[in-house]
Amino acid sequence: MDSLFSNNKEEKMKKLMKGVAVSVAALTALAMVSCGSKKSAAVDIELWYGAAASEAGPIPADWVGYQIVKDKLNINLKLTNLPSSEADQNTKINAAGAANTLPDIFMVSNEVYSTLVSKRLLAPVDAMYAKMPNRTAKLYDADSRAFTTIDGHSYALAQPGSIVRNEGVLIRKDWLDKLGLSVPKTTDEFMAVMKAFTEKDPDGNGKNDTYGYGAFLEVSAPNEGLGRRLDPIFGAFGVAGTWDLSSAATAGLNLYKPEYYDAMVYTKQMVDAGVMDPNWLAYKKDDFRAAWKQGRFGIMREQNAAYANEGNYKPFDNNFPEGEWIVVEPPVGPKGKSSAGTYSQAYRMYAVSAKAAKEGKMDKIAELLEWMSSDEGYYLLGWGKEGENYILNNGVPTTKGLPDPSKGYTESAMIPLTQLRNMVYYNGDIELASRYPTWYSKNGKEMSALKTLREMQAKSWTACIGQDKMPKPNADVKRFYEQGVVEFMTGNRALNPTEWQKFLDEFNKIGGKEWNDAGVALAKEKNFIK
Numbered sequence: 001m002d003s004l005f006s007n008n009k010e011e012k013m014k015k016l017m018k019g020v021a022v023s024v025a026a027l028t029a030l031a032m033v034s035c036g037s038k039k040s041a042a043v044d045i046e047l048w049y050g051a052a053a054s055e056a057g058p059i060p061a062d063w064v065g066y067q068i069v070k071d072k073l074n075i076n077l078k079l080t081n082l083p084s085s086e087a088d089q090n091t092k093i094n095a096a097g098a099a100n101t102l103p104d105i106f107m108v109s110n111e112v113y114s115t116l117v118s119k120r121l122l123a124p125v126d127a128m129y130a131k132m133p134n135r136t137a138k139l140y141d142a143d144s145r146a147f148t149t150i151d152g153h154s155y156a157l158a159q160p161g162s163i164v165r166n167e168g169v170l171i172r173k174d175w176l177d178k179l180g181l182s183v184p185k186t187t188d189e190f191m192a193v194m195k196a197f198t199e200k201d202p203d204g205n206g207k208n209d210t211y212g213y214g215a216f217l218e219v220s221a222p223n224e225g226l227g228r229r230l231d232p233i234f235g236a237f238g239v240a241g242t243w244d245l246s247s248a249a250t251a252g253l254n255l256y257k258p259e260y261y262d263a264m265v266y267t268k269q270m271v272d273a274g275v276m277d278p279n280w281l282a283y284k285k286d287d288f289r290a291a292w293k294q295g296r297f298g299i300m301r302e303q304n305a306a307y308a309n310e311g312n313y314k315p316f317d318n319n320f321p322e323g324e325w326i327v328v329e330p331p332v333g334p335k336g337k338s339s340a341g342t343y344s345q346a347y348r349m350y351a352v353s354a355k356a357a358k359e360g361k362m363d364k365i366a367e368l369l370e371w372m373s374s375d376e377g378y379y380l381l382g383w384g385k386e387g388e389n390y391i392l393n394n395g396v397p398t399t400k401g402l403p404d405p406s407k408g409y410t411e412s413a414m415i416p417l418t419q420l421r422n423m424v425y426y427n428g429d430i431e432l433a434s435r436y437p438t439w440y441s442k443n444g445k446e447m448s449a450l451k452t453l454r455e456m457q458a459k460s461w462t463a464c465i466g467q468d469k470m471p472k473p474n475a476d477v478k479r480f481y482e483q484g485v486v487e488f489m490t491g492n493r494a495l496n497p498t499e500w501q502k503f504l505d506e507f508n509k510i511g512g513k514e515w516n517d518a519g520v521a522l523a524k525e526k527n528f529i530k
């Protein structure tokens, strides 16, 4: 309203009134019409984005998105492509922060984030979530808000990067049926089923050639000890993964928790009962995968596509056309705990500057982001212009059938058009459909790694945000940990409370305690735990 009688409009109004006798009432009416039909001045929004494909060029100046947000949202969008390396991004943003010239909204790394918050250069975005209901539902969950919360306020919008929770507990449904067993739920029920799978010839070939559980030592920094393939077992005791980052009170290495010992005892029972495929300590990933395709065991933790994509499932299908795996809930332990494993989430964070908030731009920025996640914005940012860069096939963009194939969104010359796609992608079905196509097994069963993924993601998991950024143990501690837990499994070391305590004492002596304490300190400093 304050701009109504300024600049051009004032000029127009003056011309209109020139030489004409106008009553006050008519003038008022004119002003009202003018107010209703003319927009207030467009708002400049400056956005520094992280390009989806940094090797390709920035978004072109004639990108249609500029005009759309101008027409629909009355926003003059100014886009700046951040440098490709995170170090250079940080330098640029730190410099802008120091000069108080931060743009309205910008991508920010976790490293720079806390500095900017402490310098009060960022606006709290708490109120924005409710103003972007569609986008918030797709991109910002409780984990993401917790991740960006400092002293009770969220200062950045954190959206997911890679796909997480894409593994799960699978069980041979055809074996359960053959033996008249139902899907096991508790650790006791799992043990009973694993015994039956081992002892009752579930494949009916008359040979004693199957086992209950298959695994291999897939050890990584977030999955120390016996590794992630055993996480559903350790998860039943509440100690999946290397670290507990669930609260300040419990944070630290899971190894120290009494429940970790309980999980070790249960796993040893599996080994001693002969229900664990005895090759588990020798298998590498490929051996493990060949083994389930040969029908050696009936329960495992596997990845969605490694299990269900056509090329991966084919050998199993050829061997067992009537075979069937189903995704089940991980076992529930004695204290009611259950988890397929831990997951972290790499987030892409966008922050709004305190300067933008002061200039009253928060709502406009929310409007812009909500539009990005609307159907129009999502497809435009993700794939370009319909009919020109992609065609929709059952809602899924494809380049097949485009009038000019050289304009297809996958063509390198077209990549700049979708440089903002990381601002809207959320690992949704549309994005994943081409990666995980539906197909049919020999006996006509529908197979979809995408459906499998959604099933796996819906099971119990343990959020361990930041686990991938935790400090690594030194080589001695790492070796001692990994060898120790295996020795307890093989029986080289007796698994009893006395020996376990001795093991922990030695572990601490060679640097385990230091590693634990360094981890807890870092997790607090980085805001992984509250």
Ligand SMILES: [Ca+2]
Pocket (backbone or CB within 6 Å): 201, 202, 203, 204, 205, 206, 207, 208, 209, 210
């Ligand atoms: Ca058999």
